[in-house]
Amino acid sequence: MSDWAEHVIWWHLHPLTFLGAPRQALPPGAPAEPRLRNLEPWLDYLLELGCNGLALGPIFESETHGYDTVDHYRVDRRLGTEADLRWLLDECRRRGIRVMLDGVFNHVGRGFGRFGDPAYEKWFVRDGDDWANFEGHRHLVVLNHDEPAVAEYVTGVMRHWLDFGVDGWRLDAAYAVPLPFWKRTAGAIDGGWFVGEVIHGDYPAWVRDGGLDSITQYELWKAIWSSLNDLNFFELAWALERHDTFSADFAPMTFAGNHDVTRLASAITDRRHIGLALAVLFTTGGVPSIYAGDEQAFRGVKHDAENGDDENQQLIGLRRRHPWLHRAVTRPLHVANKQLAYEVSAGDHRLIVLLNAADDGHEFALETGPLRALLTHDTIDNGTLVPGPGWSILEPS
Helix, strand or coil: CCHHHHCCCEEEECHHHHCCCCCCCCCCCCCCCCHHHHHHHHHHHHHHHCCCEEEECCCEEECCCCCCEEEEEEECCCCCCHHHHHHHHHHHHHHCCEEEEEECCCEEECCCCCCCCHHHHHHECEECCEECEECCEEEEEEECCCCHHHHHHHHHHHHHHHHHCCCEEEECCHHHCCHHHHHHCHHHCCCCEEEECCCCCCHHHHHHCCCCCEEECHHHHHHHHHHHHHCCHHHHHHHHHHHHHHHCCCCCEEECCCCCCCCHHHHCCCHHHHHHHHHHHCCCCCEEEEECCHHHCCCCCCCCCCCCHHHHHHHHHHHHHCHHHHHCEEEEEEECCCEEEEEEEECCEEEEEEEECCCCCEECCCCCCCEEEEEECCCCCCCCEECCCEEEEEEEC
C-alpha cells in the first residue's frame, strides 16, 4: 500500500453531475467542453476543509451517467479532453492533492467499441439469447472476467492512467467480480492505491485474495446513521467491534455518504445528530471520505446549504493532527441506547469519544484517569458532561 494513503482524506464527487454536464453523451463530432477546469476553485475549497485527496467519479467516455463506459482511454467530451485532465492533475499536484479515478471494469455500455464485434465475443458472457447484464440493467453488459484478454485490457487501462499521473483507483462493483481477476490486475500493479466497492461479505478477502489495498466500509456506514435514527448505540458498538477485525488486516475506506446512497442530512431523521455521525467517521480507523456537499449538510439533491461546515472542518482538522487514527482500534467504555463512549487507540496514542443522542445532557462517568477536552460540540466543564444531542472528544491530561 502507498504510504501517502495513511494521511489522505478524500473529497468525493461525481464530475458529470457536479459540473452540470448533459445527461446524454455529446453527438459524434461535437467539440469537447472543458468542464474539468471548472473544478479549480473547488481544489482550494477542499484544502480549506482539511482534505487532501480528490476522488473523482467516472470521467471516461460514456453513454449517460458515466458507469456505462464506451472508451476507457478517452476523457468524456462532456468533461473535456486529455489535456484538461492533465491540467487538473497538474493543479492538484501543485497543491499537494492526491487524485483517485473511478474504474468501471465489471461492465461496459453497449456502445463499447469491442461489444458486437465477433472477434471479441469471448469478452462478454451469454445469458440465453442475450448478453449478461449488471443487476438487471440491459444497457450495462458484463465483461467475462475469466477471459485473459479482458484482464490484460483492464490492467493496461489502470497502468496507463497511473503513468499519466493519477494516484489510485476506486473499483466500481468490485463485489461482482471474481477475486482472482482483481489479483491478476490491480494486485499485479506496483504503485497506486486500489479500493474496491464492496457492500457486504468477507471484506478482508478482497485484500487477502484479491490483492486490493482497501474496501468501502458499508457496514460501518449503515450502523452510523441507523443507530442514530433508532437511538440504539448497541448497533454502532457492534459495528465498531467488527470494524476492528477488518482494521487488523487493512485500513477500510470509511464514509458517511456517497453517490450511491441517500445524503447524510437526509438519511438522519434528527439533523442535530449529524455532528455525532461525523465524530464517529473521523475518530475511527480507516481512510475517510466525504461526499461533496455532505460537509454543508446538503439534503437529497436540492443542495440547500446549511450549517455543518464548521463542525466538519474541526473534525477533519483533528483527524489530520492525529494521523495514527488511520490504523486505530476502538474499545467500548459505556454503551446505552442513547449514549456511547469508546476509546480509540494505536500504540501509546489514545482518545476518548463521547456521543450523546438524547435531548438532555449526559454526564459520562469514566474510569479512565484524568482527561481534558480536546474538541467538543459545545464546551461544558471538562467535556464529560455532553449536551443533548452532542459529542465530545477527550485525551489523557
